[in-house]
Each structure stands twice: as structure tokens, then as C-alpha cells.
Amino acid sequence: MRIILFSSKAYDRDSFLAAAEGADWQPEFQEARLNLQTAALADGCVAVCAFINDDLCAAVLERLAAGGTRLIALRSAGYNHVDLKAAQRLGLAVVRVPAYSPHAVAEHAAALVLALNRCLPRAFNRTREGDFSLRGLTGFDLHGKTVGVIGAGKIGLCFARIMAGFGCQVLLQDPYPVAGLAELGARQVTLDELIASSDIISLHCPLSEDSYHLIDTSRLARMKRGAMLINTGRGALVDTPALVEALKSGQLGYLGLDVYEEEAELFFEDRSDLPLQDDVLARLLSFPNVIVTAHQAFLTREALAAIAQTTLDNIAAWVAGEPVNQVTQSA
Numbered sequence: 001m002r003i004i005l006f007s008s009k010a011y012d013r014d015s016f017l018a019a020a021e022g023a024d025w026q027p028e029f030q031e032a033r034l035n036l037q038t039a040a041l042a043d044g045c046v047a048v049c050a051f052i053n054d055d056l057c058a059a060v061l062e063r064l065a066a067g068g069t070r071l072i073a074l075r076s077a078g079y080n081h082v083d084l085k086a087a088q089r090l091g092l093a094v095v096r097v098p099a100y101s102p103h104a105v106a107e108h109a110a111a112l113v114l115a116l117n118r119c120l121p122r123a124f125n126r127t128r129e130g131d132f133s134l135r136g137l138t139g140f141d142l143h144g145k146t147v148g149v150i151g152a153g154k155i156g157l158c159f160a161r162i163m164a165g166f167g168c169q170v171l172l173q174d175p176y177p178v179a180g181l182a183e184l185g186a187r188q189v190t191l192d193e194l195i196a197s198s199d200i201i202s203l204h205c206p207l208s209e210d211s212y213h214l215i216d217t218s219r220l221a222r223m224k225r226g227a228m229l230i231n232t233g234r235g236a237l238v239d240t241p242a243l244v245e246a247l248k249s250g251q252l253g254y255l256g257l258d259v260y261e262e263e264a265e266l267f268f269e270d271r272s273d274l275p276l277q278d279d280v281l282a283r284l285l286s287f288p289n290v291i292v293t294a295h296q297a298f299l300t301r302e303a304l305a306a307i308a309q310t311t312l313d314n315i316a317a318w319v320a321g322e323p324v325n326q327v328t329q330s331a
Contacts, residue, residue, distance in 0.1 A: 002026045003073070003315065004042045006034035007051040007268065011304055012075075019308035033264070036060050043067035047315050052076045052295070053264040058086035065090040071318050073311050074327075078234060080207045084329040094327045095314040099154055101303035106158035108297035109202050109232045112256030116228060116291055117142065143167035148198030150191070150214070151205030151233065152178045159202055160186055171198060195219050200228040207234035215239065220246040226253030232297045235261035244283050247290065255290045258297045267294045
């Protein structure tokens with residue numbers, strides 16, 4: 001069966017070919033993002049494998065269905081970029097990878113915390129230039145600090161355990177009761193309490209209508225002055241221009257982003273020879289207390305292997321008439 005992978009890179013090719021070895025798959029790898037202009041590339045492909053920045057709006061889904069596509073296999077846990085109502089109307093099944101390696105994303109979030117706290121990018125650049133002074137590199141002990149985790153799914157809980165290991169007091173916010181709080185030494189609190197009490201806040205919740213711009217001007221103002229914010233979830237969880245203002249005033253002390261609301265036209269490509277056209281991102285990158293990585297939190301060998309295997313298993317289950325990890329409009 002023909003499968004086309006949009007937005008695919010060398011690491012996708014390696015992981016999917018390894019997972020598909022010996023199976024009757026015909027994977028085709030396309031570096032282009034899926035949109036209305038590129039959808040024709042999927043003609044004749046029963047399954048389209050899409051990534052987080054591919055466009056799966058109604059018009060694109062209609063073009064895919066007209067070309068013979070019957071299954072949208074997402075290489076991600078999130079599905080906010082899919083028009084599920086249109087997919088249902090067109091008879092397109094949508095499956096996802098609900099979990100691959102929570103450790104990959106949680107450990108990247110922890111790495112951002114440590115790098116920001118101990119000013120590692122600045123220290124690294126200085127020593128390479130022969131500057132061995134310590135001015136401006138003062139950090140703080142993580143031990144004893146309060147860490148707020150918004151979203152207590154597998155990634156959020158994994159991050160919470162890491163921070164508890166540093167001796168942090170962990171606060172969790174989630175719409176559902178969280179099990180194992182006593183073992184973790186954590187408390188489940190309201191969002192308002194978490195925002196007001198945390199020295200470090202890390203976002204691990206899905207993007208939905210309710211969580212869009214969850215961190216906005218109002219909530220930034222209610223944070224502890226000088227607090228740290230980490231986002232490895234989805235870019236639209238935060239109001240990015242509001243972050244710039246909070247950084248300028250000193251209300252926000254540190255910012256670590258692995259996602260960006262307008263990343264679709266920027267991330268996953270080498271644009272080093274071009275002027276950066278995004279003024280908001282350019283402003284963020286000018287702050288010494290900001291680290292932006294290009295949506296790489298998922299990028300470990302283990303996670304890539306799990307994503308490929310789960311995606312192919314999802315396709316095989318759908319072919320067999322026993323779909324798993326399927327997303328519906330009510331999901």
C-alpha cells in the first residue's frame with residue numbers, strides 16, 4: 001500500500017524504513033509541507049502521513065479525498081491542526097500517536113530550565129571567545145523552588161518527577177484528578193494558585209479552544225516577578241506578543257520555548273541565509289534570558305522509532321478494519 005509522508009526529513013526516512021522492513025509498505029517521503037498546493041502529490045495514496053505543521057483544513061482534506069486518500073495518519077499526539085468535522089463528512093479516518101516517549105519532551109523541558117537558570121548559552125559563547133569572567137552568570141538553586149506543571153498527562157507527570165528529583169515542590173493543574181500525588185510529593189491546585197505560587201511554570205497541556213492563549217497578559221501579570229516560563233507543548237498556548245512585553249518589564253525573568261505560534265513557516269528548515277521576517281520572534285531572540293529551540297523536544301532515537309512503529313501499526317489496524325488510536329470529532 002502506498003503511504004506518503006509529508007514534511008518528512010532524513011530522520012523520518014530512517015525511522016520509517018527501519019520500522020517497515022519486511023512489511024508490504026510503499027512509503028514515499030515528501031519534504032514539502034502538506035497544503036492545498038501540494039495535496040496533489042498524494043493522489044493514489046490511500047494513507048497520508050502528516051506532521052504538526054501540515055495543513056489539514058477542510059479544503060485540503062477534500063482534495064486528498066478526491067485523490068483517493070482514505071486515512072490521515074498523524075505522526076503526532078496533537079490533532080488541533082485537523083478539521084475533524086470535515087474529515088468525518090468526507091469519510092476520512094484520522095489516527096494519531098498518543099504517546100511515543102514522554103521522557104524525550106520532559107527531559108528537553110528540564111534542559112531548558114537548567115540552561116536558562118545557569119546562563120549556559122551565554123557562558124558557552126564567552127569561553128569560546130576567551131572570556132572566562134562570571135559576570136551576569138548567577139543562577140539559583142532549583143532545590144526548594146516551586147514548579148508548576150500545567151497538564152498532568154504522561155509528559156507533564158514525567159517532567160514533574162524530574163523536577164521533584166531536584167528537590168522542587170511540584171504543583172499540578174489538570175481538569176481531571178491526578179493519581180499518585182503522595183508518591184510524587186506534589187499537590188493538585190487550581191490554575192490561579194499555580195500561576196501565583198510557582199517560580200517555574202511548564203506547559204504540557206493540549207491545545208484546544210479552552211487553552212488557546214492560556215498564558216496571556218493577565219496571567220503573566222499574576223506570576224511571581226522574575227518567574228520562568230517553559231513551553232514545549234503548542235505555540236498557541238501563549239500569547240507571544242504578551243511575552244515580549246513581560247520580558248521587557250522584567251515581570252517574566254526567563255523564557256524557554258520549543259514551540260512558536262507562527263512556527264509553520266519557519267521551523268524544520270535552514271533559513272540562516274535569509275533575513276528573519278517575523279518581528280515578534282526576532283524580538284524574542286534578542287533577549288539574553290530567552291532560549292528558543294525549533295520544536296526538537298521530540299527528537300530522540302527512541303521517540304522517532306516509537307512514532308514510526310505506532311504510525312505503521314495504526315495503518316495496519318485500520319486496513320484490518322480494527323482501527324486504534326482513532327480521533328473523532330468528539331475526542
